[in-house]
Amino acid sequence: MKVFTSLPFEDHRKRLLYLKIMYFVGSLMCLFYIYRFADAFAAPQYNDILVPLFVTILIGPPLLWYRFKLYAHAAVLLLLSLVFVMIMLIHLTGGLFAPGIYWLAVVPLATAILFGTRGAISGYFCVAATFTVFWLNHNMQTGPNLIPSPQVFREELILNLIVFIGFTSFTTHVYLRNEAAYTQNLREKHNDVENLLRVLLHDIANTLSSMTLQLIRAKEEQSTGGNELEKMERAVQEINNLLNQVRHLKSVKDGKAKLPLRPMSLAKILNDIYENAEALAAPKGIKLSLDMSRDKMLVNAEKTILGNVVLLNIISNAVKFSHPGDRIDIRAFTDEKLVSIVIQDYGVGIPPEILENLFNIASQTNRAGTHGEKGTGYGMPLVKEYIQMLGGSIEVTSAETVTDSHPQGTRVTLKLPLAE
Incomplete structure (x- = not known):
């Protein structure tokens, strides 16, 4: 939090833009999987966890950064909620072989952008720990897999690839544009x-x-x-x-x-x-x-x-x-x-x-x-x-x-x- 709150104004505004991008994409993904759990996965019981997380993501961060100007707290709340949702979805759809496993690569990127070097290190640790747990679950064959058929798996894989490529491409474009503007300002x-x-x-x-x-x-x-x-x-x-x-x-x-x-x-x-x-x-x-x-x-x-x-x-x-x-x-x-x-x-x-x-x-x-x-x-x-x-x-x-x-x-x- 110290890294985020002690940033110069231009850096602070730039990171807030990334925070809003993550908020928008994460909210849509949560809403989509609430529907998928109730429909394609036939497992509506998991919405008892996902719906409160979706409400927290939808209301919590905007309230913190608009009403109370607590940008660092909003970033922490949003990242923790999104990472928890991501790990939960990967765990429930096959763990180590889930169609969206590569979304874990976004974690250190997001934490680095918002919190600097310490955030990146925390992101690496989170990804390493998650992979370890998924690997153990796979070896012990204890991980669940709610995907009912190969066809649904392909749908999930294609959907996740499209969203992942779109998200990373757009974020990279925004990053390069902001860095160019920041360099010009300097x-x-x-x-x-x-x-x-x-x-x-x-x-x-x-x-x-x-x-x-x-x-x-x-x-x-x-x-x-x-x-x-x-x-x-x-x-x-x-x-x-x-x-x-x-x-x-x-x-x-x-x-x-x-x-x-x-x-x-x-x-x-x-x-x-x-x-x-x-x-x-x-x-x-x-x-x-x-x-x-x-x-x-x-x-x-x-x-x-x-x-x-x-x-x-x-x-x-x-x-x-x-x-x-x-x-x-x-x-x-x-x-x-x-x-x-x-x-x-x-x-x-x-x-x-x-x-x-x-x-x-x-x-x-x-x-x-x-x-x-x-x-x-x-x-x-x-x-x-x-x-x-x-x-x-x-x-x-x-x-x-x-x-x-x-x-x-x-x-x-x-x-x-x-x-x-």
Whole structure:
């Protein structure tokens, strides 16, 4: 029972599905043999045992798992009842040479699925003990055989083969399908953990770079009363916020919490990250221009995700692939039910083969910046994942040389729905 009750949610639900399959098949078989005892076997006295077992199987397990949520107890009750019915039927129809003797192979399979390794061992022990008893009964010729004729034996054999093959085939199909879904779920959770780690590696590195520059300025301007220390304090707070947000995002992806989206002013978020963006651009002498609508441009968002994970990521890339002295234009404007954010740099552009796989986290898209800055290739896949989480979209166009339709450099266009 401990194995069953301590399972993760997905395993727990999967095993409950197998329990229901066994319940359905076992109930039908019990009902069928109640009829067979009264008709073909002409032995209705055995229904005095089979009918109470059928009622127990029909009512007991559903009552335990639906009414009291005692899944482990329901599994134990169902398995014990079905195994007892199975052994009873095999014993009464010939024991070791019964037409349904091979149903015993299902016992360790069922106990393994529902209770793990300990359940499998219990199933093997049950089958071995049953075979031993049947073998002794056969040697002493004490076992009963209610099958009245060879014709009825053939009917039983064919019926049991059909049901056995159908049951094992269907169960195998369900098992393979569930294992495939479970493996995919594990893969997605692994990717989520990887992505959250990349958020930390990528975005905290940006903030720390900004802090380093501010620390240098603070030392230079200590005697003049500069405000660099105050900027550093804000940067430290941003790192702390980012760490807290990553923890919360992990909970969101695990289904334990909801993403705290609320109407926020895009204009305020852009203004808040502008200082960090300037700090990133300053070492290369790159000028930033920010052009926004006077409207607050309210969007359903979370500040750290939209500010640090999305916008600062894109601006960091624009700085990395711009030449010293270049400029980066940032525009934000509304259009009916959407707000658009366009970040345009005039740097080296993106090669077509990299642009094609820019959002594919498995592809090799990292490359050095114009001053040899190292990249990870994780930034843009993260940006796309989180912009979609916010209900938006992203489009990237780029040219390595000036064309009639596009200046040299890269343009990133984000679109987010306006908050009602």
